[in-house]
Amino acid sequence: MPLSTQSQADDEPYVLVASLDNARNLSNILKSITFKDHAIFSATPNGLKVTVEDSKCMQANAFIQADIFQEFTIKEDLVGFQVNLTVLLDCLNIFGGSTVQGVSTALRMCYRGYGYPLTLFLEEGGVVTVCKINTQEPEEPVDFDFCSNNVTNKVILLSESLKEAFSELDMTSEVLQITMSPSQPYFRLSTFGNSGNAHYDYPKDSEMMELFRCTTTQTNRYKMSLLKPSTKALALSCKVSVRTDSRGFLSLQYLVRNDDGQICFVEYYCCPDEEVEEE
Amino acid sequence: MNCLLEGNCVKAFGKAIHALSRIGDELWLDPMVKGLALRAVNSAHSAYACFLFSPLFFQQYSLGSVSEQGSGTVKCKLAMKSVLPLFRCLTSIERNVERCQITVGTPSDRVMIQFFCRHGIIKTHNLRFQESEALQAVFASHLCPNVLKAPARLLGDMVMHFPVCQEEITLSVTPERVSLRNYYEEGNDRKKTMCTEMSLHPDEFNYFQVGVESDITFCLKELRGLLSFAESHCLPVSVHFAAAGKPVCFSVEDMVLEASVVLATLMDSESRIPSQHTQPPAPTTPRRADAAVVPLGSCEADSRVPQGVVTMMELIPSSQGSPILNPPTQMLLESHFDDPNGPRSHDEACVSVASTPASSTICSLLFRAVSSEQDGVCVAQLPVLACYSDEEEDMEEDYPGSPSL
Numbered sequence: 042m043p044l045s046t047q048s049q050a051d052d053e054p055y056v057l058v059a060s061l062d063n064a065r066n067l068s069n070i071l072k073s074i075t076f077k078d079h080a081i082f083s084a085t086p087n088g089l090k091v092t093v094e095d096s097k098c099m100q101a102n103a104f105i106q107a108d109i110f111q112e113f114t115i116k117e118d119l120v121g122f123q124v125n126l127t128v129l130l131d132c133l134n135i136f137g138g139s140t141v142q143g144v145s146t147a148l149r150m151c152y153r154g155y156g157y158p159l160t161l162f163l164e165e166g167g168v169v170t171v172c173k174i175n176t177q178e179p180e181e182p183v184d185f186d187f188c189s190n191n192v193t194n195k196v197i198l199l200s201e202s203l204k205e206a207f208s209e210l211d212m213t214s215e216v217l218q219i220t221m222s223p224s225q226p227y228f229r230l231s232t233f234g235n236s237g238n239a240h241y242d243y244p245k246d247s248e249m250m251e252l253f254r255c256t257t258t259q260t261n262r263y264k265m266s267l268l269k270p271s272t273k274a275l276a277l278s279c280k281v282s283v284r285t286d287s288r289g290f291l292s293l294q295y296l297v298r299n300d301d302g303q304i305c306f307v308e309y310y311c312c313p314d315e316e317v318e319e320e
Numbered sequence: 321m322n323c324l325l326e327g328n329c330v331k332a333f334g335k336a337i338h339a340l341s342r343i344g345d346e347l348w349l350d351p352m353v354k355g356l357a358l359r360a361v362n363s364a365h366s367a368y369a370c371f372l373f374s375p376l377f378f379q380q381y382s383l384g385s386v387s388e389q390g391s392g393t394v395k396c397k398l399a400m401k402s403v404l405p406l407f408r409c410l411t412s413i414e415r416n417v418e419r420c421q422i423t424v425g426t427p428s429d430r431v432m433i434q435f436f437c438r439h440g441i442i443k444t445h446n447l448r449f450q451e452s453e454a455l456q457a458v459f460a461s462h463l464c465p466n467v468l469k470a471p472a473r474l475l476g477d478m479v480m481h482f483p484v485c486q487e488e489i490t491l492s493v494t495p496e497r498v499s500l501r502n503y504y505e506e507g508n509d510r511k512k513t514m515c516t517e518m519s520l521h522p523d524e525f526n527y528f529q530v531g532v533e534s535d536i537t538f539c540l541k542e543l544r545g546l547l548s549f550a551e552s553h554c555l556p557v558s559v560h561f562a563a564a565g566k567p568v569c570f571s572v573e574d575m576v577l578e579a580s581v582v583l584a585t586l587m588d589s590e591s592r593i594p595s596q597h598t599q600p601p602a603p604t605t606p607r608r609a610d611a612a613v614v615p616l617g618s619c620e621a622d623s624r625v626p627q628g629v630v631t632m633m634e635l636i637p638s639s640q641g642s643p644i645l646n647p648p649t650q651m652l653l654e655s656h657f658d659d660p661n662g663p664r665s666h667d668e669a670c671v672s673v674a675s676t677p678a679s680s681t682i683c684s685l686l687f688r689a690v691s692s693e694q695d696g697v698c699v700a701q702l703p704v705l706a707c708y709s710d711e712e713e714d715m716e717e718d719y720p721g722s723p724s725l
Contacts, residue, residue, distance in 0.1 A: 202439060202441060205412060205416070206443075209405070211405075235402075236399065236401070236402030236447050236448060237402065237430055237445065237446045237447040237448045238445075238446050239443070239444065239445045239446070240442075240443070240444040240445075241441065241442075241443050241444075242441065242442040242443075242444070243440070243441055244440040244441075244442075246440065247439045247440040247441060248439050248440075249439045249440075249441065
């Protein structure tokens with residue numbers, strides 16, 4: 042393959058080299074978290090994590106494990122930088138994003154370290170493009186301190202049941218209220234808009250409910266504007282886990298299968314709009 | 321009122337709401353012993369639609385006890401934009417919704433629409449409503465000299481040939497044929513307009529009665545919803561009408577529901593109509609109501625005055641026992657516009673509807689046309705100001721007949 046042979050000599054200075062035969066396996070998942078311009082990239086020997094935040098109240102993370110890549114070489118324990126995500130996606134789709142079977146863009150992503158641009162070698166049909174994107178000092182992502190021990194309620198739903206609900210959500214409502222309870226209504230999404238209110242109830246024994254573990258009745262409200270971007274990740278995913286902790290913080294974890302059937306994760310954290318005491 | 325619909329009926333209900341949404345911005349709900357009526361009217365009062373679902377349509381239908389504070393049933397109206405989104409995607413309703421429950425009034429002051437979907441999922445919508453008098457329309461079908469009954473897809477197939485943006489069309493009937501053509505005004509450059517006309521032989525219709533040869537021009541956009549509904553339910557469409565200026569009623573019915581759309585028609589100069597039809601060899605000479613179009617300034621201005629709007633329609637307070645629009649019986653137009661906000665809001669509505677000079681003229685004239693017997697001052701004195709040009713005949717097209725049959 043042209044890309045790997047041509048850059049043999051340049052391998053040494055790169056602290057991170059990641060290659061994919063199909064760039065869509067990266068670009069699709071990144072598209073689902075593109076609601077802000079810049080993203081923080083953190084690479085470890087386990088793989089790549091891309092973080093996007095909104096007003097310190099909401100955070101989205103995309104995880105692409107090392108074994109998804111055809112080549113993943115990292116010379117340090119942690120390599121971090123910040124780039125403009127929109128620009129990166131434009132480059133990944135530079136050949137037009139064709140969805141013809143058998144035609145894909147190959148990617149080799151290289152980074153020399155602090156102060157250097159992120160270099161992308163993209164190839165499709167024998168045509169090679171080199172893109173260099175300036176990197177910035179990575180900001181420290183907010184630590185939502187969401188740990189499994191603190192989780193009070195957890196459900197796993199098949200995405201197809203939520204996709205319709207999210208696409209129908211009354212956008213005139215400022216908040217999305219999520220109620221999780223060991224008793225009726227079990228799992229409920231509510232909106233309060235100009236026309237009135239709406240409730241979507243998912244019973245615990247529904248075929249769409251893969252896991253239902255709710256210990257206490259909790260009702261929390263989240264700003265609709267913060268949660269609406271998660272619809273993109275929902276659209277890509279096949280399953281979603283919804284967890285709340287004792288503080289009412291929300292964690293949404295989406296299981297995404299890429300073009301080759303491999304599994305990646307996208308995670309959203311959101312802090313509650315206000316504490317609502319259960320009735 | 322509390323009712324339960326199941327499966328396919330939910331889709332039919334949704335389709336009715338789609339059809340009503342093409343008429344007006346508000347949906348009137350009128351639960352009665354006869355059934356649940358859904359009605360809409362446009363802001364210019366030139367189009368009215370009513371869908372009546374008999375109790376048999378529902379799996380359960382109850383009006384609520386009369387003992388509750390004296391009135392068991394609440395008549396109300398909802399904003400179309402609150403209701404339409406719930407029924408927007410009919411294919412997904414067909415796939416997912418098993419039952420739908422609708423409750424009006426007590427205990428809460430909301431209309432509750434609850435969808436019981438596959439996999440145990442329940443979607444509940446509580447919509448705010450405004451209490452309102454029932455809305456009914458004046459239309460005496462049994463007095464109409466012209467009655468056509470077309471098989472389900474016939475009219476739908478005919479109107480399909482007109483571009484979606486086509487606002488008005490003209491339906492012409494003679495004892496020999498029925499034709500539909502698009503209506504355009506003098507001002508438009510005729511060379512840029514595509515003219516479409518198609519004709520049908522009376523045999524294409526299940527029932528054909530022409531008492532008075534006439535051409536009526538009405539708004540197509542508001543009719544499309546009903547035609548689509550008729551097609552999806554394979555119901556024949558009945559058309560009751562008279563001469564230009566009198567309203568036309570399109571209706572469908574089956575064992576569990578009745579639906580009708582009443583449209584005002586463009587006022588035409590009375591004298592022209594009989595003379596045209598006495599020229600047998602000439603195919604339809606265009607009977608564009610040129611005269612009606614011309615007095616742009618005066619009539620239009622008049623119709624925007626609130627009083628002008630209000631007096632055009634018969635304002636009779638509704639009484640509970642009044643029968644609703646039922647083609648063979650005569651109904652009264654009843655309206656809640658007695659309240660002080662009514663006329664003002666309609667004035668604004670009339671203004672907002674009149675986005676282009678052409679459509680505003682049509683609006684005001686159609687409006688008058690509905691109650692032409694009341695006020696003919698402006699329109700009846702219109703002289704014929706344009707004569708027919710010969711090149712019109714070159715644009716005639718003769719369609720052999722409906723392809724669907």
